[in-house]
Amino acid sequence: MFEVVAEVKKDYIASLLEKGKRADDRGFDDYRPIVVEKGVSNRAEGSSLVKIGKTQVLVGVKLAIGEPFPDMPNSGVLTTNAELIPLASPSFEKGPPDEDTIEIARVVDRGIRESQCIDLDKLCLIPGEKVWIIFVDIHVLDYDGNLFDASALGAITALLDSYMPKVEEDKIIYGEKTSEKLPIVHKPVETTFAKINKSTVLDPSLDEELVMDARLTVATDENGIICAMQKGGSGTFTQEEILDIIKRGASKGNELRKFLE
Amino acid sequence: MVIPGELIIEGKYKLGEGVFREQGKIYSSVMGFVDEKKGYIRVIPLTGKYMPKVEDFVIGKITDVQFSHWEVDIDSAYSAILNASDYFRDIDIFQTALAKILAPGDLIFAVVREISPTKKVYITMADRGARILKGGRLLKVGPTKVPRVIGKNSSMISMIKKETKCDILVGQNGRIWLNGEAERINLAVKVIELVEREAHTAGLTERVKDMLVREVKV
Amino acid sequence: MKVGEPEKFIVKGKRLDGRKLDELREIKIEAGVLKRADGSAYVEWGGNKVMAACYGPREVHPRHLARSDKAILRCTYNMAPFSVNDRKRPGPDRRSREISKVTREALEPVVFTNLFPRTAIDVFIEVLQANAGTRCTGIAAASVALADAGIPMRDLVPACAAGKVGGEIVLDMFDVEDNFGEADLPVAIIPRKKEITLLQMDGNFTQEEFEKALKLAVEGCMKVYELQKEALRRKYGGA
Numbered sequence: 110m111f112e113v114v115a116e117v118k119k120d121y122i123a124s125l126l127e128k129g130k131r132a133d134d135r136g137f138d139d140y141r142p143i144v145v146e147k148g149v150s151n152r153a154e155g156s157s158l159v160k161i162g163k164t165q166v167l168v169g170v171k172l173a174i175g176e177p178f179p180d181m182p183n184s185g186v187l188t189t190n191a192e193l194i195p196l197a198s199p200s201f202e203k204g205p206p207d208e209d210t211i212e213i214a215r216v217v218d219r220g221i222r223e224s225q226c227i228d229l230d231k232l233c234l235i236p237g238e239k240v241w242i243i244f245v246d247i248h249v250l251d252y253d254g255n256l257f258d259a260s261a262l263g264a265i266t267a268l269l270d271s272y273m274p275k276v277e278e279d280k281i282i283y284g285e286k287t288s289e290k291l292p293i294v295h296k297p298v299e300t301t302f303a304k305i306n307k308s309t310v311l312d313p314s315l316d317e318e319l320v321m322d323a324r325l326t327v328a329t330d331e332n333g334i335i336c337a338m339q340k341g342g343s344g345t346f347t348q349e350e351i352l353d354i355i356k357r358g359a360s361k362g363n364e365l366r367k368f369l370e
Numbered sequence: 371m372v373i374p375g376e377l378i379i380e381g382k383y384k385l386g387e388g389v390f391r392e393q394g395k396i397y398s399s400v401m402g403f404v405d406e407k408k409g410y411i412r413v414i415p416l417t418g419k420y421m422p423k424v425e426d427f428v429i430g431k432i433t434d435v436q437f438s439h440w441e442v443d444i445d446s447a448y449s450a451i452l453n454a455s456d457y458f459r460d461i462d463i464f465q466t467a468l469a470k471i472l473a474p475g476d477l478i479f480a481v482v483r484e485i486s487p488t489k490k491v492y493i494t495m496a497d498r499g500a501r502i503l504k505g506g507r508l509l510k511v512g513p514t515k516v517p518r519v520i521g522k523n524s525s526m527i528s529m530i531k532k533e534t535k536c537d538i539l540v541g542q543n544g545r546i547w548l549n550g551e552a553e554r555i556n557l558a559v560k561v562i563e564l565v566e567r568e569a570h571t572a573g574l575t576e577r578v579k580d581m582l583v584r585e586v587k588v
Numbered sequence: 589m590k591v592g593e594p595e596k597f598i599v600k601g602k603r604l605d606g607r608k609l610d611e612l613r614e615i616k617i618e619a620g621v622l623k624r625a626d627g628s629a630y631v632e633w634g635g636n637k638v639m640a641a642c643y644g645p646r647e648v649h650p651r652h653l654a655r656s657d658k659a660i661l662r663c664t665y666n667m668a669p670f671s672v673n674d675r676k677r678p679g680p681d682r683r684s685r686e687i688s689k690v691t692r693e694a695l696e697p698v699v700f701t702n703l704f705p706r707t708a709i710d711v712f713i714e715v716l717q718a719n720a721g722t723r724c725t726g727i728a729a730a731s732v733a734l735a736d737a738g739i740p741m742r743d744l745v746p747a748c749a750a751g752k753v754g755g756e757i758v759l760d761m762f763d764v765e766d767n768f769g770e771a772d773l774p775v776a777i778i779p780r781k782k783e784i785t786l787l788q789m790d791g792n793f794t795q796e797e798f799e800k801a802l803k804l805a806v807e808g809c810m811k812v813y814e815l816q817k818e819a820l821r822r823k824y825g826g827a
Binding site: 371373374375388390392397399400401415416417418419447448449488489 | 626627645646647698700704705706707735736737738739742744779780820821824825
């Protein structure tokens with residue numbers, strides 16, 4: 110995706126930031142209003158709709174039965190995909206995922222995977238032969254900045270919302286849910302900060318994202334353990350900025366986790 | 371030799387190519403040699419593509435023909451344009467198809483006339499030295515080695531031309547065109563490649579002279 | 589425990605390959621190794637063998653990708669099919685595309701793209717043999733290739749990873765440590781001000797562990813930087 114932004118906007122946003130203000134009047138560590146809905150797409154085993162400001166992301170979880178990875182023969186498989194569909198923004202085009210889309214999918218995936226969020230060992234049906242495959246599909250509906258946090262929050266919400274489908278004679282009866290949920294043991298969330306000149310702000314709006322120099326996403330679990338990080342953009346961070354962002358991110362992560370209750 | 375990011379000096383100097391200033395200190399941006407003259411600091415790059423300068427002679431290869439101009443490859447980051455109006459004689463573009471005069475693949479020796487702010491390079495053949503190059507052989511050296519190939523007051527290239535009796539044209543873009551007897555051209559190429567390899571060593575002129583004298587006799 | 593996981597990773601302060609916790613693998617860097625590319629570099633880093641080439645600045649095709657005010661930097665990271673144990677199918681997979689992106693974002697901050705409007709600077713990184721840390725090897729090689737091509741830059745960009753293995757913070761993991769380790773943190777920096785241009789992490793760190801690992805990775809980068817400089821001087825310094 111590629112959007113063009115006038116330099117005038119960057120100067121405007123940057124000078125506001127120097128005075129301690131953001132263009133939408135938020136504090137440097139404030140999220141835009143967040144709304145989380147569960148069970149929004151009923152053919153999915155689990156689903157959620159997350160809105161952060163006007164950004165909207167729908168995440169669906171589908172379960173299937175398949176072969177395990179050779180190096181983890183007794184574990185279920187998690188696979189995460191994202192689509193920045195054309196209706197979500199004038200700058201999104203049809204076609205196979207571009208590098209931004211792939212990045213979002215992989216960063217959300219790492220947040221879930223590295224936090225050991227799902228106890229994949231409990232998803233083995235026949236060791237070495239049959240395991241549950243969890244598909245997490247991120248469907249961006251409206252891009253207004255910060256797809257990482259919305260997608261990650263959507264993913265964990267959808268996973269928590271998921272019920273195992275009924276299985277009869279090795280076949281999944283979709284549409285008939287059991288009361289069994291996915292074995293979720295950790296609740297990772299992601300917090301993203303944008304750097305504009307020397308200021309770092311949480312949850313960049315679209316304008317802030319288009320003018321930012323760099324971005325840092327931090328995934329933490331409920332114990333404050335850092336399980337994934339990704340720097341993006343062609344700017345740089347100092348070590349101090351990174352350590353500062355991690356502190357702020359871990360604390361804001363707890364606020365996000367409240368939406369999971 | 372300095373490399374990118376290396377500190378050169380501190381102080382009030384005017385900046386030429388290959389350097390940049392950060393918080394009062396001047397650093398090199400490329401691999402090369404520092405040159406300080408009359409308050410100007412620059413780094414002469416050891417490698418890198420040819421960057422066109424006005425009044426440079428270049429050897430270009432026609433790549434495309436349009437209605438009123440030719441597009442010319444000068445082995446640079448930018449391609450060049452030769453307008454019909456810059457050809458060495460008048461052309462009525464409504465009567466003559468430019469492709470009949472110069473076609474893709476043709477080589478020319480031309481001068482850089484103008485470089486626009488968006489780096490569009492215009493070359494002209496309306497200069498006494500400009501030529502269409504037919505036959506002969508084309509050689510490429512690193513553009514940063516061209517000054518050494520030409521030599522002070524053209525001493526090096528004149529010596530090579532004299533001893534090999536070849537017609538040699540050197541473009542600032544590193545392209546060199548040679549014409550003459552096949553064996554003599556080969557010798558000239560060997561000599562020029564020697565100059566390119568040992569451009570920054572001492573005693574090069576002597577070694578080149580020796581090679582020419584030795585090989586011409588054979 | 590995963591299949592094939594060693595019982596211990598660190599015995600008496602030495603790792604499975606004999607290194608100390610903060611010791612780099614052996615690294616060899618050679619500049620200017622390819623004829624046709626405008627700039628190139630070859631790096632052997634532990635069991636990694638990576639070739640990097642730079643073409644440019646050159647005209648952009650397709651033309652609509654060109655920026656009127658600066659050069660675009662394009663990076664492609666690719667693994668040869670035979671570079672890993674389980675043959676990798678040719679062509680960009682999602683991992684390669686992500687690495688290509690973060691590699692570009694690691695190098696872009698130093699390149700003076702404003703000097704070459706309407707052009708592209710293309711960097712190609714080919715992994716010929718892999719043993720953990722290919723993206724750092726690639727960035728280190730690409731940086732030398734850019735310098736070799738005479739592309740003006742603010743500095744070279746070294747890269748290095750730190751991680752957590754057997755509960756300890758270590759520098760520059762090799763494949764066994766990377767596969768069974770608890771955290772991986774590849775980093776790239778602009779050495780002059782130690783600004784960070786690449787940072788990715790996966791695994792688990794407390795904040796204190798992360799800080800320690802970050803410092804260690806940056807120290808590793810500075811050592812790689814010396815080797816990058818040395819490679820360029822060795823190739824051209826005699827000139």
